[in-house]
Amino acid sequence: MSVMIEGPWENGLHVPAGDAVISVNPVAGGWCVSGPIEEDLMFRTGGHAEHQARTLGRRLAALGQTAIVEIHDRRGAIAGSVLYLAEEQVGVS
Helix, strand or coil, X not given: CCCCCCCCEECCEECCCCCEEEEXXXXXXXXXXXXXXXXXXXXXXXXXXXXXXXXXHHHHHHCCCCEEEEEECCCCCEEEEEXXXXXXXXXXX
């Protein structure tokens, strides 16, 4: 299920207030990456889904947003998580 989020967007990512949560979940026929993105992403393998979720987490951190990637197993339980701390944004004077 995709949800459109209104607010500030940068390069296809929604930059929410507070921590962003990116989830990797099993679905019929593959794996789904959901979070502060315009549309959920679908993958055939969990490895590809996890790789993309981690890439999104790093991109959000580079934009100054702390991101948490939660990876769920086939039973829906959290199998692991990764925290990407927001990088300090240095303004140009």
